[in-house]
Amino acid sequence: MGTRREFVQKITASAVGLPILFNSTNLFADSGSFYDGPVLRVAIMGLGSYGTRVAEAMQSCKRAKLVGLISGTPAKITKWKAKYNVPDKNCYNYENFDRIKDNPDIDAVYVITPNGLHCEFTKRVALAGKHVICEKPMGINAREGQEMVDACKAANVKLLIGYRMHFEAKTLEIVQMSRAGEFGKIIFFQGQSGFIIGDPNQWRLNKKLSGGGAMMDIGIYSINGARYMIGEEPIWVTAQETKNDPVKFKEGIDETIQFQLGFPGGAVASCLSTYAVNHLDRFYLAGIDGWAEMQPSTGYGPIKARTHKGELTDPHITHQTVQMDEMAGIILENKEPFIPVDGEEGVKDMKIIDAIYNAVKTGKKVDLTRT
Structure with a gap:
């Protein structure tokens, strides 16, 4: 691992800003570097808290521009167009944004609305002939996800899901170590994703807008993490729900779910998704020859990670900046990310979420090979 890690650290430290996306290492654009390549021109749909975070991060992008x-x-x-110098002709509302079809200055739309609106808006953006980046989860169930994939294929536009962790340096290093066999045969993964949610009237606790509770918001991190950390697709799932506050967490809004995933190679994942406990953000991967731990594992950073060989020291760069630059390369230059972020990847997670809810409801093990 020493040679590979030294290479990653050396090239990250001394060659940041190269206009190249590597499949095996994650290179980042440096704010002081020169870039003279294609730029993805993006419209953000949904100007809430996360849309704000993406917009701010994009100010440091080299390959993507708001x-x-x-x-x-x-x-x-009014506030955003003044702050980010966006012309009036590039500003739309939810009723008239189909007009972007006739706007050659916009290449892609990043859909950052409540989950329940993702499917409709993605399909409308695709019909307008623009590429789509959709925040996770891509929809409220796998059926919606597949409709989104089909609509984008029919319109000949790309559909990417906002999996920012797929470009995060420490995450990539651990996945590379796992795939290189440095942990030996993988036997166990643990994912803990949770925080205490606040305002009971927010959209995340509205079934129509969110599609569910903690599982749809943060539980998906453990699902997705188990898949890319283990490097296989699960074949079964079991799950158990705990709800201590049925007033705040109404029917269809999960407060806490524990779930287990089984993988064809014999590995098992044990995960927790909750809106009732703070500071749960940890991944643990164990093989017969080694282990990796990340805590925090999916927060906005910096991510902290260590393995049986020591602490990982890859530098922290704002996740959304890296994500948007890398996605620009995927859309404009057909680059292949080391961990997929396409619509099909999103559908895989949605099928597992559907199965988890089914397992909670029935109390039975659900066979994922039949979904």
């Missing part, structure tokens, strides 16, 4: 705004709140449009 050029358009879509919102149902006129006051936000």
Whole structure:
């Protein structure tokens, strides 16, 4: 591992900013470097807290630029277009954004609305002939996810899901170590994703808008993490739900779910998704020859990680900056990410979420090979 890690650290430290996306290592654009390649022109749809985070991060991007705004709140449009120097002609609301079809200045739309709107808006963006980046989860179930994939294929546009961790340096190093056999045969993964949610009237606790509770928001990190850390697709799932506050967490809104995934190679994942406990953000991967731990594992950073060989020291760069630059390469230059972020990847997670809810409801093990 020493030679590989030295290579990663050396090239990250001394050659950041190269306009190249490597499959096996994650290179980042440096704010002081020169880039003279294609730029993805992006409109953000949904100007809430996460949309704000993405917009701020994009100010440091080299391959992606914020050029358009879509919102149902006129006051936000006014504020954002002044702050980010977005022209009036690139600003839309949810009723008229189909007009982007006739706007050659926008290449892609990043859909960052409540989950329940992802499917409809993605299909409309695709019909307008623009590429789609959709925040996770891609929909409220696998059926919606597949509809989104089909719509984008029919329109000949790309569909990417906002899996920012797929480009995070420490995450990639551990996945590379696992695939190189440095942990030996993988036997166990543990994922813990949780925080205490606040305002009971927010959209995340509205079944129609969210599609569920903690599982749809943060539980998906453990599902996705188990898949890319183990390097296989699960073949069965079991799950158990605990709900201590049925007033806050109404029917269809899960408070806490423990779930287990079985993999064809024999590995088992044991995961927890909750809106009732703070500071749960940990991945643990164990093989017969070694282990890796990440804590925090999926927060906005910096991520902390160590293995049986020592602490990982890859530098932290804002996740959304790296994500948008890398996605620009995928869309404009057909680059292949080391961990997929396409619509099909999103559907795989949605099928598992559907199966988890089914396992909770029936109390039975669900065979994922039949989904």
